[in-house]
Amino acid sequence: DAGVTQSPTHLIKTRGQHVTLRCSPISGHKSVSWYQQVLGQGPQFIFQYYEKEERGRGNFPDRFSARQFPNYSSELNVNALLLGDSALYLCASSLPLGLAGVVRFGPGTRLTVT
């Protein structure tokens, strides 16, 4: 079990650019969630996808979007990057929606916007 994997590990973008982050869930997990963790703060919920449908959205602007593919992997897209988007982006996968306790996190993608 490789656990949740994310790519890339880190990247640097310029203000105004677009970025795509990728996540592969644990085998058998059909739900993927995305979190933003700004330095010094706890993770903040961005999106949850289950069976390729959006099941929850946090308080983030429309510049943030995501999707889930038939193999349950997921992408997080952020358009028109701002300096404040610099953060660690965490992906988490889980079994069906009701089992909150089995949420497993990936190592994260460190995004730096200059």
Add this chain to the structure above:
Amino acid sequence: AQRVTQPEKLLSVFKGAPVELKCNYSYSGSPELFWYVQYSRQRLQLLLRHISRESIKGFTADLNKGETSFHLKKPFAQEEDSAMYYCALSGHNQGGKLIFGQGTELSVKP
């Protein structure tokens, strides 16, 4: 409003001392409460959840609905307990959507 508050950013204790990491929450309904831990250079991982009423690595946490608290305790801290600890909640049947506190860094000194 749904919120998790961890009042201490840093907690420093000596090895063998008792530890209590505080967590208070605000939620309309019956949430599920969790403690997550992140050791240095490792990913975020679940430590324990209130519905399991278990003890993991000597840590326990009791849900106090009257005080809306879920404090994490350990009677004798070990150096390997040094890490970031996050309290989190989710709504019923909202697995995967977690609300985290700001985290408390626990430093256990020899």
